[in-house]
Amino acid sequence: MLVLGIDTSGYANAIGVVDGERVLADFTFQTRNESLARIMLNIDSVLGENSLSLEDIGGFGVGLGPGSWTGIRIGVTVGKMLAYCTGRPAKGISTLEALAFGAGDCQRLICAVVDAGARETIYAAFYRGGNNGLRQVGDYYVGDVAGLAGLVKEPLTLVAADAQKYRNALGQVLKSDNIEAMEAAPGGAAVASLAATRLQNGEHDDTLALAPLYLKESTARAFVNKYKRRAQASASG
Amino acid sequence: MLVLGIETSCDETSAALVADGRAVLSNIIANQLDLHRKYGGVVPEIAARRHTELIGYVINEALDAGGKSLPDVEAVAVTARQGLVGSLLVGVAAAKTLSYALRVPLVGVHHIEGHIFANLLSNPEMPLPHVCLTVSGGHTWLVYVRDHCRYDLLGGTVDDAAGEAFDKIAKFLDLGFPGGPVIDRLATEGNRKAFAFPRPLLKAKSLYFSFSGLKTAIINAFKHRLASGEQLPLEDIAASFQEAVVDVLVAKTVRAAKEHGVSAVSVTGGVSANRRLREAFVAAGNSAGIRVYFPSLSLCTDNAAMIAAAGHARLKRGYADDLSLDVIPNVPLEVQHAG
Numbered sequence: 401m402l403v404l405g406i407d408t409s410g411y412a413n414a415i416g417v418v419d420g421e422r423v424l425a426d427f428t429f430q431t432r433n434e435s436l437a438r439i440m441l442n443i444d445s446v447l448g449e450n451s452l453s454l455e456d457i458g459g460f461g462v463g464l465g466p467g468s469w470t471g472i473r474i475g476v477t478v479g480k481m482l483a484y485c486t487g488r489p490a491k492g493i494s495t496l497e498a499l500a501f502g503a504g505d506c507q508r509l510i511c512a513v514v515d516a517g518a519r520e521t522i523y524a525a526f527y528r529g530g531n532n533g534l535r536q537v538g539d540y541y542v543g544d545v546a547g548l549a550g551l552v553k554e555p556l557t558l559v560a561a562d563a564q565k566y567r568n569a570l571g572q573v574l575k576s577d578n579i580e581a582m583e584a585a586p587g588g589a590a591v592a593s594l595a596a597t598r599l600q601n602g603e604h605d606d607t608l609a610l611a612p613l614y615l616k617e618s619t620a621r622a623f624v625n626k627y628k629r630r631a632q633a634s635a636s637g
Numbered sequence: 638m639l640v641l642g643i644e645t646s647c648d649e650t651s652a653a654l655v656a657d658g659r660a661v662l663s664n665i666i667a668n669q670l671d672l673h674r675k676y677g678g679v680v681p682e683i684a685a686r687r688h689t690e691l692i693g694y695v696i697n698e699a700l701d702a703g704g705k706s707l708p709d710v711e712a713v714a715v716t717a718r719q720g721l722v723g724s725l726l727v728g729v730a731a732a733k734t735l736s737y738a739l740r741v742p743l744v745g746v747h748h749i750e751g752h753i754f755a756n757l758l759s760n761p762e763m764p765l766p767h768v769c770l771t772v773s774g775g776h777t778w779l780v781y782v783r784d785h786c787r788y789d790l791l792g793g794t795v796d797d798a799a800g801e802a803f804d805k806i807a808k809f810l811d812l813g814f815p816g817g818p819v820i821d822r823l824a825t826e827g828n829r830k831a832f833a834f835p836r837p838l839l840k841a842k843s844l845y846f847s848f849s850g851l852k853t854a855i856i857n858a859f860k861h862r863l864a865s866g867e868q869l870p871l872e873d874i875a876a877s878f879q880e881a882v883v884d885v886l887v888a889k890t891v892r893a894a895k896e897h898g899v900s901a902v903s904v905t906g907g908v909s910a911n912r913r914l915r916e917a918f919v920a921a922g923n924s925a926g927i928r929v930y931f932p933s934l935s936l937c938t939d940n941a942a943m944i945a946a947a948g949h950a951r952l953k954r955g956y957a958d959d960l961s962l963d964v965i966p967n968v969p970l971e972v973q974h975a976g
Contacts, residue, residue: 436726437963440737444960454738469682470723473689477730480693485707485738608693618682 402456403599404482405592406443407463408435408475409495409514410561413442414463416588417450418596425450426589435474443478446588454482459604460490461595463586464613466523466540467495467514472612480610489604491595494613498590499559500527500534503582506557509537511548513560514586516616520544522566523615526551533597542615549573559584638952641699641710641735642945643692645728646720646748647775648672648679650691653941654703654710658949659761662703664935664942667691670815677808679774685723692731699941710739714948717745717958718965720775725964733960742957744948748939749778749970750786754950755936755943756903757785763930764901770890772914773906773938774800774815777886779844779893780970782903785950788970791893792844799882800908802848806878809856810863810871820875821911827872829880829913832858836885844893851881883917891921903930910937 402424407414413435416426425446431438447453462479465472476492483490499512510527524541527534541548549570555578558567563581570579598604617625640658644651648669654662669687673679700706715732716725729745736743752771757763768791771778777794797805800817807816812823835854837847855878859869894902904918909931922929936943951957 434963436730436733437961439730440733440960444737470685470726473685473723473727474730477689477692477727478734481696481731481734482738484693484697485735608697609690610693611690612686614686618680618686 401458401596401600402452403459403461403592403596404443404457405461405463405493405588405590405595406475406479407495407498407586407588407591408439409463409465409467409472410585411435411468411471412585413439414586414588414591415442415446416590416592417446417452418589418592420596421593423589423593426587428585428587435471439474439478454486457486457488459488459595459599461591462490462492462610463495463498463591464492464610465495466516466613466615468517469612469614476610476612480607483607489599490607490610491598491603492605492610493591493594494525495586496523496525496540497527497534497536497594498586499584500525501590501594502584502587503529503557503559505529508580509554509556511552511556511558513558513563513566515561516542522548524548540615545569546573555579557582561585638711638949639705639709640712640714640945640949641696642941642943642948643696643713643715643728643732644751644939644941644944645688645692645724646716647724647939648684649939650688650695651939651941652696652699653945654699654705655942655945655949658946659758661758661942662705663699664940665695665699665702666938666940667695674814677814678804679721681721681723684721685727688724688727692727696731707739710735710741712742712744712948712952714744714746714945716748716751716944717962718968719748720966722964722966725966729962729964733962737960742952743960743962744951744956745958745962746944746947746951747968747970749776749780750947751943752905753780753782753903754947755905755932755940756930758943758946759932759936760930763903766897767899767901767903768890768894768897769903769905770886771906772799772886772904772908774798774804776906777846778970779890781893781897786954786956790969792846792889794846794848796847796849797852799846799848799886800906802852802882803908805852806855810869810874812871817908817911820879821913823872823875824879824913827870827874827876829876831870831873832877834877834881836881839885839888844889846885846889848882851878879911879913883914886914887917887921891925891927894927895925900926901928901930905932905937907938910934
């Protein structure tokens, strides 16, 4: 089955097509502020260059983030509407998992990191490879690099767009150089491959319910919730 | 031509099916008021998140309610200009995907052009040219409508939109959000002449509005009494504030109609549901020999049927967009004289 993968959680349109385990196309278009303007044209060109049309696609992989909130919404909306219009199944894929997928069948613990774009905050998750594919270890992490270091108990491979920077920062905190850095961006083919495996196992998402993985609440809501918690704390204290 | 309309410019997720620019087969509107109420206004990030969750369901519901399926759709129209950027973007992403996958034309619509068509949908007999006042929580615009898709911008607000002033006064008086309906309701019990609030720019020659000073005047007049816990005459404040806004809106719109020699005026947008505004417009119209038209209540607030109707008119005039369509959050209504 041909699967089209899309991830727009960074400032790029990452678009890939896989046929089972074979990667037919894997393009990352740097779009900056033109992600919305370019997305359909980029999808069309990726399909066209492979002499494919939308009708040839049997399923969709949709990068859910975390990453740029505005960016993710473009890819998630396009992905869900493509699946809706074609009647083909879709599977949402964490952008962090797509990053970790790039580390291949690495024997070490894999830590995928995405910049949250504000105040030194990062999104991260740990994965282990293996015969049955990637397995997430523990919850998603949102916080600073020092906090992430507190979760690291063993040598690991760090996968991120600026992995070297995070490796240095982690290394300083941990006083360890047992961290490998792998520079990578979330790819469309990685999203497609992960989705293809799941779709073939009959795991698909409710297309219309596909929603981004933000990992952080909006600032307004966070502010109100913080205020509420403080009020509750002072009431109970 | 069956047009699927999509509107996500602010906090309403809407999709509609309109046949031939006239017959509304469905008009699904999911509003998010409950999510924004506690903040006293629309929070852009919360609105954009909700649009992303709802957009597919709302489009699917519009097709179901209209008794149609995807292959029946012959064009997709979407609000692409004027609104919250993160909100607009969700509707445009969905519309572009539909246009690409269904291989049907795509057309981006300016939100205010949609409101102009809300009236034409409700009142097909409405003459052209006419003057249209669009008043809502986000907009206050006076437009000379020469013909479909041919407009002259006559005036707008230099600061707050009229509906925004309602929201801010309601927030100040702790009446909740949105402010329009609650002030409308309270005002029916109050005296419109209890307080002589300013009528900003009423005497000015321009057709521009300003509501920020009116809001500040009211806040300054009552903030100390409010802080000291005094019971304020809310009904009288609501009625007097509403009257000040209505006076300016009616006077400038009627003057615009006279200056342009038109015998018809349309009033659209969420604030056009205000009962006192409707009453005052009809009275002023009667004495000036001007017929005043309002959309049906379901087309007053943001909705996709008006976008589908406007999109249909644009497509008929050859204003289709390609798949590079992008959003523009703040741009004046296109003035198009060609054609």
